[in-house]
Amino acid sequence: MRIADILRTKGSEVHTVTPDTTVCELIGDFARFNVGAVVVCENETVAGIVTERDVVRALHARGPSILALPARELMSGSVTTCLPTESVDSLAETMTEQRIRHLPVVVDAQLVGIVSIGDVVKSRIDELQAERDQLASYIHGGG
Template identity: 40%
Template sequence: MKTVAELLKLKAQKNQQVHTIGPDQMVVEALKLMAEKDVGALPVIENGAVVGVVSERDYARRVVLKGLSSIGTPVSAIMSAPVITVDRHKTVEACMGIMTDKHLRHLPVVEDGQLVGLLSIGDLVKEAIAEQASLIEQLEKYIRGE
């Protein structure tokens, strides 16, 4: 199975850049950034460290359902924290296990305290499907004697 480092290299160039937001910025700013960049979550960065993740799900559950204002509510009030991160050496399989066990949809990748990438459950599922397809193809060739 591939490692996180290998998976990050394979991501399309436009998906390699990680957009972030600060904990003191307003939720409306996070929503605008997510819409503009067509992403479902943003790592929350304070003093260079990942302190949380804010997602569309956080907005729906912690702003909309509670009747709060996205204009006057800081990201820190709705972000998911503490944040679970992985390093580049974890396998795709290990990341899928973490995301399944912790019910996460986004997993920040951190090296030496710095954010280097963000994996979505979609990234991991896409890779798992590709690996299974490759294994099936190899087995079919083996069975045919190729």
């Protein structure tokens, strides 16, 4: 299975913000869109990513004053991305090795989607269920 298959199922909508968006606005986006990360875009290209974990760690380290800071102050500027043509298995490996939960999907420097670890797990469960159903059908069909 490819990343494009996940995007086809879940959709390609990505919630983005500008580097000047405040952390307080980011938190509102997390809740409003029920997402754990937002991609920071500048001039239609990925500039960074901010996750709920980034916000919590900054709150712990610096206190509530971070709520007024712009996204650029908390974003991870070095963003691992993937292509729609990559396999879900290779993406799972990347996410595990780099300990990241969200990967923007980029084609020709344009953001076309985002994949979370939850999406990867769901796709694997769906694959296993399909295999199980095929085996059950084979067994019950008499071979």
